[in-house]
Amino acid sequence: MESADAIIVGAGPAGLACAACMRQRGLDVLILEKAGAVASVWRRHYDRLHLHTDRGHSGLPGMAMPRSWPRYPSRAQVVDYLESYAAQFDLQPVFHCAVHTVRRDGYAWRVETTRGEFTAPVVVIATGWADFPHRPRWPGMDAYQGLLVHSSDYRNPAACAGKRVLVVGFGNSGGEIALDLAQAGVDVTLAVRGPVQILPRELLGIPILTWAIAQAHLPARVADFINAPAIRLAIGPVRRLGLTIARKGPRRMIEEDRRIPLLDVGTLARIRDGAIKVRGGIERFTRDGVVFAQSPAEPFDAVILATGFRPDLRPLLPEAHGVFDDHGMPLVTGRTTSEPGLFFCGLIASPTGQLREIGIEARRIAGLVAACQR
Known part of the structure; x- marks a missing residue:
């Protein structure tokens, strides 16, 4: 030994x-x-x-x-x-x-x-x-005939060329994979279940991480309150995009829920120009797609679960x-x-x-x- x-x-x-x-x-x-x-x-x-x-x-x-x-x-x-x-x-x-x-x-x-x-x-x-990839279950999932993978198995858009793809989840993997697919000309939709937090990767030309380090001594609620106006200005309005900003600020979300906000590297711009469509949460799967909780069924050739770990x-x-x-x-x-x-x-x-x-x-x-x- x-x-x-x-x-x-x-x-x-x-x-x-x-x-x-x-x-x-x-x-x-x-x-x-x-x-x-x-x-x-x-x-x-x-x-x-x-x-x-x-x-x-x-x-x-x-x-x-x-x-x-x-x-x-x-x-x-x-x-x-x-x-x-x-x-x-x-x-x-x-x-x-x-x-x-x-x-x-x-x-x-x-x-x-x-x-x-x-x-x-x-x-x-x-x-x-x-x-430890997390793969949630929905009714009808076993009957779905399309490609179904976790984001940990995704490498690049090649396997999705010519397909209609649903990316489930609005964390950093989901946002960036959807962006990757959109930039390759793939028809892509994001399923976003609930309220989200979005941060610009840089604020006033300075990496957002630098701001976080400078404010590390502040309580999470205080830091979130101070930063909220500048962040809203940087990311712009999102409600018309089908997104709702969470009441809990990004710092509290990380510390209390261990959830990382989306650091936007271009996803919002492609949602705004229509290259990435946004839907709500999934209610169930069908043989050729999904039924959303608040919108009709849609067909998808592939579903990528960006549902974390x-x-x-x-x-x-x-x-x-x-x-x-x-x-x-x-x-x-x-x-x-x-x-x-x-x-x-x-x-x-x-x-x-x-x-x-x-x-x-x-x-x-x-x-x-x-x-x-x-």
């Missing part, structure tokens, strides 16, 4: 950042990754994806993203960056090593995997949530107590949990940028672990 000072589950941004920060403090770290390369989730994202947070706030600890890159790096550039980051800090994960369970074993943790067992006094869960980490840690909410998500990330030596990194949505928050959490975890090792 191989042992180390700390075991990190996952070789994405959170796992690599934690490993680098711990290595810098002289800790022996073992990274376990079920895929065959680092950044496996980023490799699977749709082709047109770019970071929604700016380059300057998206680098991991100890290595900035290249200044020659655009303000919002592409998916491929993020993969290149994470590969370079692993090389820079000599991080060599154990690949093709899927973790089944993590259990307490005396004062240590025993990690059971497809490649045997590993043990360490510290375990960091840095799996992210992209391996819902991780449940309880099966991974079946004996852990007091660390999960009722849905199996960690109560805290980047901090000490109720289980000694157990940490989570990057598993709660952040209003100030996920990659930035991962860096903050990784440094904090490394400091806490190093202090316990003395």
Whole structure:
């Protein structure tokens, strides 16, 4: 049974950042990754994806993203960056090593995997949530004859050429996939069930993330109240587009509901010019389309479920107590949990940028672990 000072589950941004920060403090770290390369989730994202947070706030600890890159790096550039980051800090994960369970074993943790067992006094869960796609069910779905996929399976518009496509959901994936399809000339409709929040990617020429960081010390209600007039001016009226702005502001939505508002990169403009149609929520499926709750049935050749992800980490840690909410998500990330030596990194949505928050959490975890090792 191989042992180390700390075991990190996952070789994405959170796992690599934690490993680098711990290595810098002289800790022996073992990274376990079920895929065959680092950044496996980023490799699977749709082709047109770019970071929604700016380059300057998206680098991991100890290595900035290249200044020659655009303000919002592409998916491929993020993969290149994470590969370079692993090389820079000599991080060599154990690949093709899927973790089944993590259990307490005396004062240590025993990690059971497809490649045997590993043990360490510290375990960091840095799996992210992209391996847990949420696929809601509607009446009639089993009878639907068209293409039905989750957004995690979408790559580019090629498979949808000449088809009539419905994208379900108005988060960042839904909005950007609909935009991708519209720009390729695909007949696309968005199903939007309820009130939404929309943010411009930049406000007054400054990345919206910069505003969020500057206001991080303010209570969510106060920040939302201050920002509301400028945001309304930036995005323009949307009611005639079939959209309703939620009463709860974007900062509160993130902190209280863990929902990320749409960061608009062009979707609203294509809704306004008619290239993207908007409908309400789905009531049921038919053999060749869907029936909407407040509008007639329409035929669709393909339906893409941009309905997000819902991780449940309880099966991974079946004996852990007091660390999960009722849905199996960690109560805290980047901090000490109720289980000694157990940490989570990057598993709660952040209003100030996920990659930035991962860096903050990784440094904090490394400091806490190093202090316990003395």
